[in-house]
Amino acid sequence: MNRQVMGNWMLVLALAVALGLVMQAPALAAAKQELVSAKVKQAPAGLDDAVWKDAKALEVPFEGKEKFAGMKAAVTVRSVYSGDNIYFLFHWKDANKSVTKGAWKYDGQQWAQQKGNEDRISLLFEIDRINNFASKGCTVTCHGAADAPKKEWKFATASAAEKGDLWHWKAARSDPYHYAEDGWLTVAGEKTGRKVDEGKGGDAKNMTDDKSKPKFMRDPAKTASAPGFLLAEEAVEITDYAVFNAGDVITYQMPKKPSGSQADIQAMSRYADGAWTLMLTRKLNTGNADDVAFNAQKKYSFAMALFDDSGDENSYDSEAMTLAFGR
């Protein structure tokens, strides 16, 4: 081979190297936090499955707002996908396991609802592009007059063409059935833009008409499938309040068995050593119009919120992040 041919092959090699550099550039230019869902052969069977070691952990910082203003939190997130499913593993510190959610307590004389809320974590993805969500996160889903109190602001998208997919794990209301509430977000109606997916689920209030005491108790004939919680499907109306002793506690908001599109997100959780560990599982594409359909070729913007024994406005919020899929 003469020198000139050699020289030209060197040029081809130089081009290949340069093209390689070009291919690296977009990855180097990523500015947002990016969670990469690793492709694994074996789906994780649980929270401690060895397969989670294949997934790179992402430390997501959270900023507190309202009663948590000025405070910070952090969640370690991992994700893998295998076959038809995607899996997320969350781990965050929480000094107390909060699952009270206004549960009834009997003091021997009367019933009273206990103070205390529940721990929650939520994720918002885009089903149809939400304007500026990718750069500003959940901020763009808060709508209200500038001078109105935050409580009056509506959680919604700005137009019907924009749709979000809301995953909402609730320690007291969805976890007893081992799932996360599956909802979606659209333009605000009279109150909010939050909608529940097709199917059944959610929770039912356990309260007499005069709101003085619980109306239901666990069916003594059934074995409790979620000890510590009263599930709507295992509840019977209380006919004799004399059977209760001082200190007895009964769930106020009874989880209902999810079905249809509301049962898309399965959950597995553990509270130990002052921290929650949670695994969420969902089909990459549920085929439901009220769910984001994940395509492993694509990147998705998402944001998270963390609730520590708190209600809607009192949360820790993350910035918008990117979910990418490994190959």
Added chain:
Amino acid sequence: MTGSGKPSGGILEWLAIRNAVEKLGAQRVWSDALSWTRFTGSLALALLVLLCLTGVFMAFNYTPVPGTAYDSVDFAQFSLPFGGLIRGVHHYAWNLLLMVMGLHLARALVVAGYQPPRELTWISGLLIMLFIPVFIITGDLLPWDQKGFWSTQVRTSIMGSVPVAGDWMVRLLQGGPRTGIVALTRFYVLHLLVLPGALLLLVGLHFHFVAHRGVSEPLFSTRERRQVSLFPTMVNRWLLLLLIITVALGAVAYLWPVPLGDPADPTDSNYIPKPEWWVLFLNQLVAIFRGPLMVLGTAVIPGALAAGLMVLPFIDRGPERHPLRRKAMLTVIAAIGLVLLVLSIMGYLEHYGPPPA
């Protein structure tokens, strides 16, 4: 043609192109015009054709409206069969085109391919090369993603810094001071209609001069040159090259899918676009010359470089072409090339290197 209007000598006769086709068939070209030792020009043409074809496919599914533009690109890339592959080939093809054209230029500089009688071949080639970045700049905005939108802001602000005409040029390009729907429409029309038309004209001119002035004789080969027919020999070689590069870029696009960034958010001024590899040296020039000297980096130096290349055939008129006997000229060219390389490396380290401690 008979009185009945039917062709009397086949379809070529009927189309009145028999003479032209026969003339083309009889055309002989140097065999080394496309060979293992000389292929960058032909490869550049193959890439231009590939860019045109993939661009047409993408245009079928594109909507030039802010916001919706992003959705249409997203849909085409991720929901249509081969949509991602076609966009990927388009992306890698223009990157490769810049490199190949750079090599084409470098080769011509080393072997003095610009010397008479090929001055106009050189100038038309340079004009094509200066044209490609305009394609990239207009095409960058079309997906209406963060990178394209904010890169456009940087470019228009640089353009606006040009004395006297800068502001006017920006308004002409964008249809106003802001990058909105009018700007997107103008970029779209430029990218799909005006620029391809002008490029076609320039490529035609370049080939016209190549055909009439010939390609430069090889300097290093001792083999005797031979001629082959343009059609089918040379055309078949080129088609094979087109096929090879299409398959190669298709494989690259499949293995490393080109990403689609976040949708543009014109209110997100925190987003700082990183310059692409081919503008790193220009970006660095802008970074070096600040304030009132900015025009040096944005217009004077790049303009002088382009002008210097344009007049090169009139300075180095030959007849000596061997690089070892044109040491002074090649030293100047190498020095300029080295400066551009160093600026690019500095730019790379600044924008893609580890953040300062």
